[in-house]
Amino acid sequence: xxEPALVPRLRPFTSTIFAEMTALAVKHDAxxxxxxxxxxxxxxxxxxxxKNALFGGxxxxxxxxxxxxxxxxxxxxxxxxxxxxxxxxxxxVTAGATEAITAALIALTEPGDEVIVIEPYYDSYxxxxxxxxxxxxxxxxxxxxxxxxxxxxxxxxAAVTPRTRAIxxxxxxxxxGTVFTRAxxxxxxxxxxxxxxxxxxxxVYEHLVFDDNEHIPLVTLPxxxxxxxxISSAGKTFNCTGWKIGWVCSTPELVAxxxxxxxxxxxVSGGPLQPAVAHALDHELAWVDGLRSxxxxxxxxxxxxxxxxxxxxxxxxxxxFVCVDVRPLGFTDAADLxxxxxxxxxxxxxxxxxxxxxxxxxxxxxxxxxxxxxxxIDEGVTRLRKLV
Numbered sequence: 001x002x003e004p005a006l007v008p009r010l011r012p013f014t015s016t017i018f019a020e021m022t023a024l025a026v027k028h029d030a031x032x033x034x035x036x037x038x039x040x041x042x043x044x045x046x047x048x049x050x051k052n053a054l055f056g057g058x059x060x061x062x063x064x065x066x067x068x069x070x071x072x073x074x075x076x077x078x079x080x081x082x083x084x085x086x087x088x089x090x091x092x093v094t095a096g097a098t099e100a101i102t103a104a105l106i107a108l109t110e111p112g113d114e115v116i117v118i119e120p121y122y123d124s125y126x127x128x129x130x131x132x133x134x135x136x137x138x139x140x141x142x143x144x145x146x147x148x149x150x151x152x153x154x155x156x157x158a159a160v161t162p163r164t165r166a167i168x169x170x171x172x173x174x175x176x177g178t179v180f181t182r183a184x185x186x187x188x189x190x191x192x193x194x195x196x197x198x199x200x201x202x203x204v205y206e207h208l209v210f211d212d213n214e215h216i217p218l219v220t221l222p223x224x225x226x227x228x229x230x231i232s233s234a235g236k237t238f239n240c241t242g243w244k245i246g247w248v249c250s251t252p253e254l255v256a257x258x259x260x261x262x263x264x265x266x267x268v269s270g271g272p273l274q275p276a277v278a279h280a281l282d283h284e285l286a287w288v289d290g291l292r293s294x295x296x297x298x299x300x301x302x303x304x305x306x307x308x309x310x311x312x313x314x315x316x317x318x319x320x321f322v323c324v325d326v327r328p329l330g331f332t333d334a335a336d337l338x339x340x341x342x343x344x345x346x347x348x349x350x351x352x353x354x355x356x357x358x359x360x361x362x363x364x365x366x367x368x369x370x371x372x373x374x375x376x377i378d379e380g381v382t383r384l385r386k387l388v
Contacts, residue, residue, distance in 0.1 A: 013127040017354045021338065025348035030341070031380040033302075034348040036174070036320040038371040042239035043280060043287040050276035062271040064263055066093025066247070073278040074247050081217050083225070089252040092259050095269040096244035097204045097233040102128040103262035104200050104229050104248065105166070109134040113165035116156060120355035120362060122174050122202070134165070138357040141176060147314045149176040151184040157191055166198040167191075169218055172205035172318030175352055175367045179213045179317040186221055193223035198254070203232045204246075207288050209318040210296040219249075229254055234277040236320070237288055245270045245277045295320070295370065298377060302370040305381030310388045311366075320371040323352060325364050329387055334366040335359075345383045 006014065021034040041047060065071065071087035078085055085091055094100040101124065109115055111133040117125050119138045129136045139159050141149040156167070169188065171180040180188075192199050201218050209215045219228035233246035248258050303313045303322050311324035326334045335351035342348050350367045353359035370377060 009130040009133070010127070013130065016123055017350055018123075021342075021348045021350055024339070024342040028342040028346055030346040030348045031376060031383060032348045033368045033370075033372065033377075033380050034338075034350045036369045036371060037241045038239045038320075039373055039376065040239060043284040045287075046238055046240070046276045046280040046284055049279040050273055053272040053275040058272040058275060060271060062093075062268050062274055064268060065259060066091070066268075067271075067274040067278070070245075070247075070274040070278040070281075073281040074249065077281045078230075078249055081220055083217065083219055083230075083249075085249050086252070090249060090255055092248040092255050092262065093270075093274060094231075094246040094248060094262055095266040096235060097202060097231050097246040098124050098128075099244075099262065099265060100231040100233075100246045100248045100258070101125065101168070101200060101202060102131060103265060104231070104258045105129055105132040105134065107257040107261040108198055108200075108229075108254070109165050112163060114161060114163045116159050116164060116167040116197075118151070118156075118168065118170065118173075119357060120175050120352050121168070122170060123355060125168055125170075126357075129168075135163075136357070137164070140356070140358060140361065141173075141178065143314075148317075149173070149178045149314070151180055151188065153184065153187040153191070156188065160191065160195050160197070164195060164197060166200055168200050168202070170202040171218075172203075172209055172215060174205065174319050175321050175350070175355055176314070176323055177316030177319045177321050179209055179215060182214075182216055185216055185218055189218060189221040189224050192227060197227065199224065199228045201228060201230050203230060204236045205319045206232055207237050207285075208292055208295055208320070210292070210299060211317065213317040215318070226251055229258065234280065238277070238280045238284065239291065240273075240277075243270060243273045243277070245273055298370040298372070298374065301374065302368060302377050302381070305377065306368065306384065309381060309384040311384075314365070320369050321367050322370060323365045323367050326366055327364050333363045335363065338366060345386045347380050347383050 018035045025032040071091040075087040113134045139155040230249040235241035310329045314323045316322045338351045352365035353362040
């Protein structure tokens with residue numbers, strides 16, 4: 001009998017938890033608090049700019065690195081962190097952050113290299129490392145007494161070997177909602193410099209940080225500018241996740257390497273959407289401030305409701321997500337509960353253990369998304385109270 005068509009390294013990735021849970025939500029007419037996409041549009045000015053570009057003839061291939069006005073806007077945007085990038089040689093527009101991460105790994109690692117991944121991790125990371133042919137080494141976050149998930153600096157140090165080539169860093173962090181502190185990032189930067197590691201930084205939630213927390217790009221720390229690939233996108237910042245407009249900022253050498261891989265994945269994408277994102281980066285950050293305040297209120301709204309429903313709620317410093325411990329309700333495995341919830345009470349959520357290599361250590365946690373209208377959140381909480 002012929003062997004399966006899919007190569008072994010990609011067989012674990014034939015489906016995503018998001019597709020599976022969304023399908024269940026549709027089947028049971030459930031409130032979908034699983035997948036992290038907002039249910040309202042972004043700023044009107046950005047949408048108008050997209051319409052003008054669409055009907056203004058910007059419908060053919062954009063330049064390979066991205067439209068000049070978008071690259072210039074990205075460069076101006078990064079100046080808010082005190083970092084300067086040449087829009088002609090140090091910025092690359094991609095089909096979302098997912099492509100940027102995948103292209104970076106394909107371009108910068110090879111079979112035999114190790115890539116350190118911090119767990120829980122966004123599910124595409126493991127697939128991207130596999131596509132690059134590299135080896136994934138996982139170091140877990142550590143839960144403190146206050147419920148915050150912090151960086152295990154000593155664990156990261158112990159994971160480095162002579163074959164370690166890169167580390168994937170995600171802050172603000174999906175799925176836990178943690179935001180790494182300056183001290184944590186300084187330790188991580190020192191490790192990268194000491195061992196000559198490339199840092200591939202997923203910063204898509206850079207603007208969605210709450211309370212007194214602060215997003216500190218790793219690239220701003222000593223020794224990191226020459227070795228950091230900074231990645232972000234418009235999707236989470238401007239409520240346009242379906243547009244898939246992302247970008248890479250790095251040195252000319254690293255950007256050229258990523259472009260060499262990216263151009264044979266999508267070549268280019270989003271021609272008429274790129275001018276709209278440029279407009280948003282230059283003119284809609286006040287709208288983003290309102291979005292952040294709204295999401296902070298939604299976080300509090302959902303967290304209070306989940307606590308009232310009997311879950312033990314973990315703190316969230318950023319992103320779209322709040323994690324809860326299901327054990328106070330008498331459940332031992334959040335995945336079992338997640339599969340039951342749509343049919344049982346009409347709510348979809350995502351178990352955290354699917355984002356890990358060590359599921360038994362994370363099986364008590366369930367992730368809910370609060371980037372929804374208040375009436376959707378309230379209906380979800382009302383249904384979840386039936387579990388008590």
